[in-house]
Amino acid sequence: MKILVTGSAGFIGFHVSKRLLKEGNEVVGLDNINDYYSVQLKEDRLKQLLDHHNFTFYKNDLEDLASMQNIFTKEKFDVVINLAAQAGVRYSLENPHAYINSNIVGFTNILECSRHHNIQHLIYASSSSVYGANESLPFSIHDNIDHPMSLYAATKKSNELMAHTYSQLFNLPTTGLRFFTVYGPWGRPDMALFLFTKAILEGKEIDVFNNGDMLRDFTFVDDIVESIFRLTQRPAKSNPEWSGLNPDPGTSYAPYRVYNIGNNSPVKLLDFIEAIEKKLGIAAKKNFLPLQAGDVPQTFANVDDLINDIQFKPETKIQDGIDQFIEWYISYYKKTIESGVTQ
Structure with a gap:
């Protein structure tokens, strides 16, 4: 397939593009390389992708509609x-x-370009932050998400609503992915x-x-990438059992x-820090602070629907x-660990 990956110089976009190229797809990357x-x-990620003959790159803003229309017209994506997206709650x-x-x-x-160029499937990043003030754990796609706690979360919920509108009006298959705190190399x-x-390597708090x-x-x-790869081959479908009398937020x-x-x-955050300390062999100096505005105290994903539909569980x-991650970090920045000080 010929696949457009926006944010291809970003963390997840880079890894997704690498996997799609490895599987023999033609990938067109788009990123504005902002600061x-x-x-x-970002440029170092991009260099790796540009080594592939099946990768083409456009430096472009999503907000530039004329340029986006030209790219879609020229490339003819599947x-x-x-x-x-602009990421970050704080x-x-x-x-x-x-x-x-x-x-x-x-x-x-x-959405407009996808609608007018007969895109077979639009997959887009949403976020676990859409669950907002919901305290029903684990978070389920069938839960109500009407109480976002940051503008970032509100924009991601808006994306889901906008996608649904285009799916309904123009029969455009759309799949939104609520990512839960993604981490890893790059x-x-x-x-x-x-x-x-x-901070730990530099001896700072x-x-x-x-x-x-x-x-x-x-x-x-890698679990995010595997999920996305499988979903590229599974365009969203309607749920024949969906009812407006008892509307399910997760399907349609x-x-x-x-x-x-x-x-x-x-x-637990402290267990997460302990795992970093274990790999580095250095104790962290901790500065304990209150909960930040817009943050939620806990996240927990119910992934039953993902497992049922693509037979894969992130684990x-x-x-x-x-x-x-730490092995990549030390290699990338050419750091050496010596008495807790970066040389």
Whole structure:
């Protein structure tokens, strides 16, 4: 297939593109290479993809509708995987317009281009943050998600609503993926694992929010990639049993689906830190802080629908995943561990 991957220089987009290329697909990557975090890291990911003869890249903003229309017209995609978005809960408190531009305006352009160019399947990144104030655990796609706790979460819920509208009006198969705290090699520098590893190696304090009383359903990036790869071959279908008298939020009478992709095994934040300490052989200096605005104390994914539909369950063990990340981190930054100091 010929597949567009937006956000291809990003963490998940890079890994997804690599897998699709390995499986013999033609991949067109799109990314604006913004400076939300290290441009060098994004360019280094991109260099690996450009080594493949089946990979083409466009540096482009999703918000630029004319350019997007030109790309869709020229390339004639079978499937679109939209992983480009402004990420981060805390940053949404500081720069809300970045989220509206990328996550709302940009996603509208993806939907419009997909509609007008007969895309067979649109897969897009949602987020576990859509569950917001919901305290019913584990989080299920069949739960109500009407109480987001950050603008980031609100934009991701909006994406799901917008996708449903296009599925219903234009028979466009859409699948939304609610990612649960993704981590792994080539990860984002604003994520906890990256921040903790860097600080511990440099002998600095790490900020531990909610005084360490946090649970996260950490999900290794390879499990995300495997799920997406399987879903590329399974366009969303309508649920014939869906009823407007008892509406199921997770399915529809339209060709629309959402899935949780999580490890289905929440880890205490302090245990997560302990796994990092074990691999590094260095004790962390901890700065305990209260819960940050927009954060939720725990996440926990019900992945029954994912397992039933693609016969795959994310289950990489946390120590294994952290070990792989740290080995990549030390290799990438050419760090050496010596008495807890980075040389």
